Amino acid sequence: MAPHTEQLSRPAAVRLSGLTRSFEGRTVLDGIDLDLPAGQFTALLGHSGSGKSTLLRAIAGLDHEVAGSGGLTAPERVSVVFQDSRLLPWMRVLDNVLLGLPGKDAADRGRAALAEVGLAGRERAWPGELSGGEAQRAALARSLVREPELLLADEPFGALDALTRIRMHALLRELWERHRPSVLLVTHDVDEAIVLADRVLVLDRGRIGLDLTIDRPHPRSYREPLLGEYRERLLAALGVTEDHA
Amino acid sequence: MSTTSTTTPVAGAAPDPAPGAADPAPTRERPVRRRRRLSPGRRLPAARLAGPVLLVAVWAVASAAGRLDPAAIPAPWTVFRTGVHLWTDGTLPSDVLTSLERAAYGFAIGLTAGVVLAVASGLTRTGEALIDGTVQLNRAVPTLGLIPLFILWLGIGETFKIAIIAIVVYVPIYLNTHAALSGIDQRYVELAEVQGLSRWAFIRRIVIPGALPGFFVGLRLGVTGSWLGLVVLEQINATSGLGYMMFQAQNYGRTDIILVGLVVYGIFGLLSDSAVRLIERRVLSWRRTLSS
Numbered sequence: 001m002a003p004h005t006e007q008l009s010r011p012a013a014v015r016l017s018g019l020t021r022s023f024e025g026r027t028v029l030d031g032i033d034l035d036l037p038a039g040q041f042t043a044l045l046g047h048s049g050s051g052k053s054t055l056l057r058a059i060a061g062l063d064h065e066v067a068g069s070g071g072l073t074a075p076e077r078v079s080v081v082f083q084d085s086r087l088l089p090w091m092r093v094l095d096n097v098l099l100g101l102p103g104k105d106a107a108d109r110g111r112a113a114l115a116e117v118g119l120a121g122r123e124r125a126w127p128g129e130l131s132g133g134e135a136q137r138a139a140l141a142r143s144l145v146r147e148p149e150l151l152l153a154d155e156p157f158g159a160l161d162a163l164t165r166i167r168m169h170a171l172l173r174e175l176w177e178r179h180r181p182s183v184l185l186v187t188h189d190v191d192e193a194i195v196l197a198d199r200v201l202v203l204d205r206g207r208i209g210l211d212l213t214i215d216r217p218h219p220r221s222y223r224e225p226l227l228g229e230y231r232e233r234l235l236a237a238l239g240v241t242e243d244h245a
Numbered sequence: 246m247s248t249t250s251t252t253t254p255v256a257g258a259a260p261d262p263a264p265g266a267a268d269p270a271p272t273r274e275r276p277v278r279r280r281r282r283l284s285p286g287r288r289l290p291a292a293r294l295a296g297p298v299l300l301v302a303v304w305a306v307a308s309a310a311g312r313l314d315p316a317a318i319p320a321p322w323t324v325f326r327t328g329v330h331l332w333t334d335g336t337l338p339s340d341v342l343t344s345l346e347r348a349a350y351g352f353a354i355g356l357t358a359g360v361v362l363a364v365a366s367g368l369t370r371t372g373e374a375l376i377d378g379t380v381q382l383n384r385a386v387p388t389l390g391l392i393p394l395f396i397l398w399l400g401i402g403e404t405f406k407i408a409i410i411a412i413v414v415y416v417p418i419y420l421n422t423h424a425a426l427s428g429i430d431q432r433y434v435e436l437a438e439v440q441g442l443s444r445w446a447f448i449r450r451i452v453i454p455g456a457l458p459g460f461f462v463g464l465r466l467g468v469t470g471s472w473l474g475l476v477v478l479e480q481i482n483a484t485s486g487l488g489y490m491m492f493q494a495q496n497y498g499r500t501d502i503i504l505v506g507l508v509v510y511g512i513f514g515l516l517s518d519s520a521v522r523l524i525e526r527r528v529l530s531w532r533r534t535l536s537s
Contacts, residue, residue, distance in 0.1 A: 062435055080439045086432055090454040090531045099450065100440030126531050142440075 030206030043197035079143030351410025359418030367426030425459020
């Protein structure tokens with residue numbers, strides 16, 4: 001089944017209509033209309049300052065005191081993964097995962113989530129004892145344990161080294177396939193977007209400049225030649241011309 | 246030579262003095278010399294006691310050699326003997342108790358006031374508007390300058406002394422706790438919003454633990470402040486307590502008793518500061534992973 005027909009058949013998890021946001025008179029988001037179907041893995045590309053994070057924060061409901069208008073619907077259970085792991089240094093890893101999670105079986109679910117991201121046995125560690133990759137895994141566990149319908153990720157791998165990043169890509173995709181939340185991954189890394197997402201949006205001057213469906217099987221390799229076409233289209237949309245010397 | 250004789254030269258290993266190894270192009274290798282260390286290096290054991298012990302030793306030697314005027318600086322053993330004598334005849338214990346009681350009451354009130362005011366002003370905008378400016382104003386007035394006014398208001402009894410100590414204590418606790426509360430990382434606030442924490446859970450899981458390091462800085466300053474206030478109050482306006490004992494000794498030229506009083510103050514200060522440090526270490530145990 002092609003993703004296009006899938007998109008039509010599935011209800012929208014996130015719906016933006018004429019979403020506008022501005023800071024001190026400068027329009028950052030300029031009337032965005034966008035549907036994110038339930039369960040779709042979408043990547044959002046853009047230059048720094050293009051409004052990627054503003055869009056993500058608007059969907060997350062984190063943009064207090066930002067002037068704006070437009071319609072916005074999002075699911076009830078939304079999790080956010082930030083660029084920094086944002087673990088509270090005074091709580092052990094398991095308690096960080098359980099932050100704000102109600103229920104008697106919360107601890108068991110937290111342990112299961114940690115095991116899922118490969119951190120079984122580190123429940124009692126302090127965040128200061130984790131490596132950057134481990135901390136980001138714990139952050140993923142914290143967002144997954146809440147069984148989100150929508151997972152928003154704001155450059156979650158931006159601060160990791162290249163090797164760790166590749167491993168985290170595989171992990172994120174694997175977790176998505178198992179839990180099927182809608183994902184909106186904000187990134188500035190074109191390759192990351194192509195390898196992970198089924199749909200890539202390019203945000204340009206506050207509008208969606210390109211909406212590209214990537215209809216290739218997973219897992220994808222960075223070397224896959226067909227992905228090169230997507231890469232060039234995305235780079236062109238970002239205003240980067242590659243010099244084939 | 247090492248017992249494991251590997252033929253492949255390992256980068257970074259000690260240079261092999263045997264020239265027989267397959268070593269193409271003998272580059273001029275230099276053994277790695279460790280660089281000069283600029284940090285002070287490892288801590289000496291019981292290092293903090295070394296200075297005071299040396300000081301007492303010098304004092305004892307100088308007294309024994311007769312280089313110190315015993316009327317100005319009596320020998321350490323004279324001070325010790327006077328201390329034992331004052332303790333056994335009951336004057337020192339009762340003076341110590343009186344002083345401790347004052348310090349404890351003043352400290353408890355100051356601690357409570359500091360924390361309550363800091364929380365009220367750190368977590369609500371109304372509280373901040375009402376409290377913060379007032380405390381800053383209070384801070385600008387030297388607390389010991391309030392003594393004459395407080396004596397007129399509260400009489401020269403215990404109340405005014407406790408009130409002065411409480412003020413000396415609450416100011417640093419308020420300032421540091423308030424600064425820590427208003428300095429809570431905005432990213433953690435955002436996290437709390439994302440995780441859907443209630444206001445109370447936010448305070449309990451994020452605000453309080455996040456503000457604890459600042460609170461402890463204030464607490465240590467407050468503890469020191471309580472002794473400072475005590476010394477001043479007891480030396481000017483008291484009819485009992487350690488300071489009074491020292492004041493009387495001054496009238497009779499008993500430097501040994503004055504020194505006993507100073508030593509006791511010093512012990513109190515040291516013990517209370519160590520106690521706060523100990524609590525701090527246990528409560529903030531998560532920090533050790535960062536600093537060590």
